[in-house]
Amino acid sequence: xxxxxxxxxxxxxxxxxxxxxxxxxVNGVTFNLAPGKILGIVGESGSGKSVTAYSIxxxxxxxxxxxxGEVLYKGQDITRFDKKxxxxxxxKCCSIIFQDPMTSLNPVFTIGNQLMEAILxxxxxxxxxxxxxxxxxxxxxxxxxxxxxxxxxxxxxxGGMRQRVMIAMALxxxxxxxxxxxxxxxxxxxxxxQILELMQELQKKLGMAIIMVTHDLGVxxxxxxxxxxxxxxxxxxxGTAEDIFYRPAHEYTKGLLRSIPKADGRKExxxxxxxxxxxxxxxxxxxxxxxxxxxxxxxxxxDVPPQVQMPDGHYxxxxxxxxxxxxxxxxxxxx
Amino acid sequence: MSSEYLIEVEDLKQYFPIKTGFFxxxxxxxxxxxxxxxxxxxxLGLVGESGCGKTTVGRSILRLYEPTxxxxxxxxxxxxxxxxGEHRKNMQMVFQDPYSSLNPRMTVxxxxxxxxxxHKLYADKxxxxxxxxxxxxxxxxxAEHATRYAHEFSGGQRQRIGIAxxxxxxxQFIVCDEAVSALDVSIQAQVINMFExxxxxxxxxxxFIAHDLLVVRHISNRIAVMYLGKxxxxxxxxxVYDHPVHPYTESLLSAVxxxxxxxxxxxxxxVLSGDVPSPMNMPTGCAFRTxxxxxxxxxxxxxxxxxxxxxxxxxxxxxR
Numbered sequence: 001x002x003x004x005x006x007x008x009x010x011x012x013x014x015x016x017x018x019x020x021x022x023x024x025x026v027n028g029v030t031f032n033l034a035p036g037k038i039l040g041i042v043g044e045s046g047s048g049k050s051v052t053a054y055s056i057x058x059x060x061x062x063x064x065x066x067x068x069g070e071v072l073y074k075g076q077d078i079t080r081f082d083k084k085x086x087x088x089x090x091x092k093c094c095s096i097i098f099q100d101p102m103t104s105l106n107p108v109f110t111i112g113n114q115l116m117e118a119i120l121x122x123x124x125x126x127x128x129x130x131x132x133x134x135x136x137x138x139x140x141x142x143x144x145x146x147x148x149x150x151x152x153x154x155x156x157x158x159g160g161m162r163q164r165v166m167i168a169m170a171l172x173x174x175x176x177x178x179x180x181x182x183x184x185x186x187x188x189x190x191x192x193x194q195i196l197e198l199m200q201e202l203q204k205k206l207g208m209a210i211i212m213v214t215h216d217l218g219v220x221x222x223x224x225x226x227x228x229x230x231x232x233x234x235x236x237x238x239g240t241a242e243d244i245f246y247r248p249a250h251e252y253t254k255g256l257l258r259s260i261p262k263a264d265g266r267k268e269x270x271x272x273x274x275x276x277x278x279x280x281x282x283x284x285x286x287x288x289x290x291x292x293x294x295x296x297x298x299x300x301x302x303d304v305p306p307q308v309q310m311p312d313g314h315y316x317x318x319x320x321x322x323x324x325x326x327x328x329x330x331x332x333x334x335x
Numbered sequence: 336m337s338s339e340y341l342i343e344v345e346d347l348k349q350y351f352p353i354k355t356g357f358f359x360x361x362x363x364x365x366x367x368x369x370x371x372x373x374x375x376x377x378x379l380g381l382v383g384e385s386g387c388g389k390t391t392v393g394r395s396i397l398r399l400y401e402p403t404x405x406x407x408x409x410x411x412x413x414x415x416x417x418x419x420g421e422h423r424k425n426m427q428m429v430f431q432d433p434y435s436s437l438n439p440r441m442t443v444x445x446x447x448x449x450x451x452x453x454h455k456l457y458a459d460k461x462x463x464x465x466x467x468x469x470x471x472x473x474x475x476x477x478a479e480h481a482t483r484y485a486h487e488f489s490g491g492q493r494q495r496i497g498i499a500x501x502x503x504x505x506x507q508f509i510v511c512d513e514a515v516s517a518l519d520v521s522i523q524a525q526v527i528n529m530f531e532x533x534x535x536x537x538x539x540x541x542x543f544i545a546h547d548l549l550v551v552r553h554i555s556n557r558i559a560v561m562y563l564g565k566x567x568x569x570x571x572x573x574x575v576y577d578h579p580v581h582p583y584t585e586s587l588l589s590a591v592x593x594x595x596x597x598x599x600x601x602x603x604x605x606v607l608s609g610d611v612p613s614p615m616n617m618p619t620g621c622a623f624r625t626x627x628x629x630x631x632x633x634x635x636x637x638x639x640x641x642x643x644x645x646x647x648x649x650x651x652x653x654x655r
């Protein structure tokens with residue numbers, strides 16, 4: 001079965017142990033990623049989307065730890081990998097690019113130096129070949145005059161160029177998976193469009209799978225094969241873009257869609273989600289969203305909602321969806 | 336004599352001197368000849384990419400910077416260094432970052448009360464307190480929170496404190512500089528609705544500066560698009576969005592990620608090549624010509640000025 005998916009995350013729990021207590025950032029996240037597919041993870045700040053990504057790469061802050069769960073890469077559980085194995089995994093099997101290209105490049109080394117580092121580490125190319133590869137990668141991501149650029153320092157490049165360099169670094173060893181953590185959030189819209197276009201193009205050319213982590217529903221609408229909506233460290237809803245945008249089943253997803261201005265410019269009043277995001281230090285016993293949910297029932301307060309499959313095949317973790325589905329089934333059985 | 340317009344900005348220029356040598360300074364033209372008007376109770380959206388000067392326009396109007404040239408009039412009265420103190424009662428500002436724009440050593444009561452103190456808008460302590468509590472209620476904050484400090488609040492609530500502070504002097508005009516950009520979508524919607532409610536209730540006009548074009552379209556009556564210190568297009572919000580004239584506006588709008596899979600897949604992005612030129616080293620003629628697909632020789636020679644293209648819709652382009 002492991003052939004079908006390149007990455008399987010099973011009931012992942014990640015916590016941070018801080019002075020004020022255990023912050024449960026990820027509380028049982030499960031998803032599968034097939035080779036060459038694009039998965040979008042969307043959620044607001046504190047929803048655990050970035051921590052999920054960092055858990056896969058095992059680059060959590062020193063206070064953070066994976067508590068339980070499995071992350072299977074080609075059937076191997078990488079949470080059991082030792083440091084050396086992880087070093088081989090990062091960059092070669094799975095790479096990550098970050099939100100802020102200003103801080104994720106080292107200011108005291110040239111672009112070429114940083115690009116070559118990954119290539120020299122993971123392949124048996126010598127320095128000259130690595131340099132050739134670096135130039136080739138820069139060309140691939142659309143950096144002009146790559147021969148000149150590899151001698152430049154990060155501060156000499158614009159934000160969009162730096163993000164291109166980050167992508168070149170991440171893809172230099174042809175990983176199977178690219179994790180993009182808010183890759184365009186720090187960029188202007190026209191530059192964002194360039195980078196998104198580039199990522200889609202490279203995905204087609206190189207065939208890697210992408211995990212796209214973002215808070216922007218617009219970014220994931222047209223490029224993802226599957227979308228996961230997260231809230232309070234849990235997956236609320238999982239399905240295709242059409243499922244999520246046109247047939248949302250979870251109250252949180254519905255609320256999110258109601259609180260953004262309409263794409264066609266209709267000036268309808270926005271319907272915000274009441275209340276404030278949950279405090280991860282003090283997770284409720286039941287559904288994480290129930291304090292802000294208009295449809296909350298008694299059971300939502302006490303029990304974590306089960307994942308139910310909707311009639312159209314996508315999944316939602318909501319008691320209301322569960323109840324409605326059970327009622328529909330009952331009616332069906334009676335008829 | 337009062338004019339039809341609340342705010343009139345005429346040929347506003349804001350240059351910053353940048354040291355480019357030991358004795359040499361070169362002006363950085365952050366805002367270079369911007370003119371627009373805002374009517375009472377109206378919202379003008381100001382969009383553009385980072386570095387285009389949109390924030391500087393907002394700050395220059397309020398004289399947080401001393402403008403290099405140009406005039407700003409409030410109800411026909413020219414704003415000068417002498418009368419700006421008085422005019423700050425009419426014009427206020429809400430900042431982007433609700434974390435750094437509130438003094439961490441002051442309680443909410445003192446933050447909101449400070450403009451009241453400055454302009455001496457109360458007779459006694461009781462009136463001051465009543466006014467503060469009234470403002471807190473207006474922006475949806477709990478009166479019990481008056482004695483708390485800013486760090487005890489979430490981002491959305493802090494932004495509400497910032498808005499209450501701006502409203503304290505009963506202004507007729509507020510510059511909202513990326514006022515909702517730092518907030519999560521669900522909270523952003525709460526604050527946008529509040530801006531709309533306040534406008535309806537108090538008749539205040541906004542200059543709404545933001546880079547999120549969907550949000551700007553939602554809240555604005557009219558929109559101005561800026562590129563490298565100049566307004567390249569201005570008109571009614573729907574008019575500008577549905578029939579953009581300037582090639583920059585066109586590509587800017589097409590680059591907006593649309594939260595709707597079918598519309599997004601069917602729309603064509605006009606991807607601009609290259610980056611925004613440095614404002615220290617601007618192209619001759621039209622500043623956009625280096626990235627424009629319609630650029631001709633004329634664009635390199637003559638800088639286009641805003642011309643009416645019908646329906647009160649102005650754009651600065653030779654070729655459209």
